[in-house]
Amino acid sequence: MPMGTDFAFAQVLDLGGDGLRVGVKDSIDIEGFATRMGSACFADAPPARRHAEVVRALLDQGCRIVGKTNLHELAFGATGINLWTGTPVNPRAPGRIPGGSSSGSGVAVAAERVDFAVGTDTGGSIRIPAACCGVYGLKPSYGRVSRAGVHPAVSTLDCVGPMARDMPMIERAMQILDPSFRPHAPPSKAIVGWVSVDADPEVASAARGVLEHTNISVRPASLPTFKSAFAAGLSLIGAENWAAYGHLAASEGLGIDVRTRLLAAREISGEEIAAAERVRQVFREEVDDVLTRVDALVLPTLPEVPPTLAAATDGRAGLRATSFVRPFNLSGHPAITLPVAAPGGLPMGLQLVGRLHADEALCALARSVAQHL
Helix, strand or coil: CCECCCCCEEEEEEEECCCCEEEEECCECEECEECCCCCHHHCCCCEECCCCHHHHHHHHCCCEEEEEECCCHHHCCCCCCCCCCCCCCCCCCCCECCCCCCHHHHHHHHCCCCCEEEEEECCCCCHHHHHHHCCEEEECCCCCCCCCCECCCCCCCCEEEEEECCHHHHHHHHHHHCCCCCCCCCCCCCEEEEECCCCCHHHHHHHHHHHCCCCCEEEEECCCCHHHHHHHHHHHHHHHHHHHHHHHCCCCCCCHHHHHHHHHHCCCCHHHHHHHHHHHHHHHHHHHHHCCCCCEEEEECCCCCCCECCHHHCHHHHHHHCCCCHHHHHHCCCEEEEEEECCCCCEEEEEEECCCCCHHHHHHHHHHHHCCC
């Protein structure tokens, strides 16, 4: 069960060298320790027989894994609320959601209990908690970082990536997780495309205001398939999670919110999946086309400031939190959130989306923007 009063860790560990302190989401296998997915359904799971590839990479680089981080049950939710393990306490906004599903990773970073944390992102699960907790979070290009040893084993949306308190640490973490990652120099002059979305006006204004203090040119960018991509992403994550965890739907140990989503996912038809795949292709091409004219897309990470824990018991709050992030899981493009304060000081985020597999260029641009935060 979680250790400490903030519930950031599902299990405290002390593995590896004396290098960077790292937290690893408890959906990622660490040899000799059970992977419990934040669920009572896996309370008696056997120890993992081998390290996930990203865990092996961390240990090979001398990192010290200090804990398995808490998460929204089965990594299938955006609020981070977990009645079995305890809900990680958002250091930047106690009483508000930490964001999910990589909730413990975001909290551990924000509370300075780790130098960086490793999370997973299937529909915003790195970027949402990073924005809620006021830290940086990168969803790499799909396939850029190995998912071997990550649960669920099969996903066409899920990405492993880092969360940290500054951009240099994000890039350092990426060099460990992906040995092919080579940091780039920041661009001398950049052009970004602002995607107009249905966000709280103060949140949108604060996000766009960050760019006014840079030498970056901002142009309007249109993504006509954006809302369809959100719906398609929901269909695919539902179908893939039903395939992975549908056998748990009748378990008494399963949380009601996750059970409700699983049972709804059971009804997703083959025709809906095929339609979602067609949207995926159209939206990916749409984003690729816009990115031939700008260096990155920019938009708020969250549509509003993190909701209170009480308000987030309504499942619609978690779903809305994924509105601006989930489409880029469908397309596979790299996306990063930078911490921004809304009026009143509550955390939110500015999201930058880059070209497929050009994660280094995206991080270099984000580093340039971060200097003005």
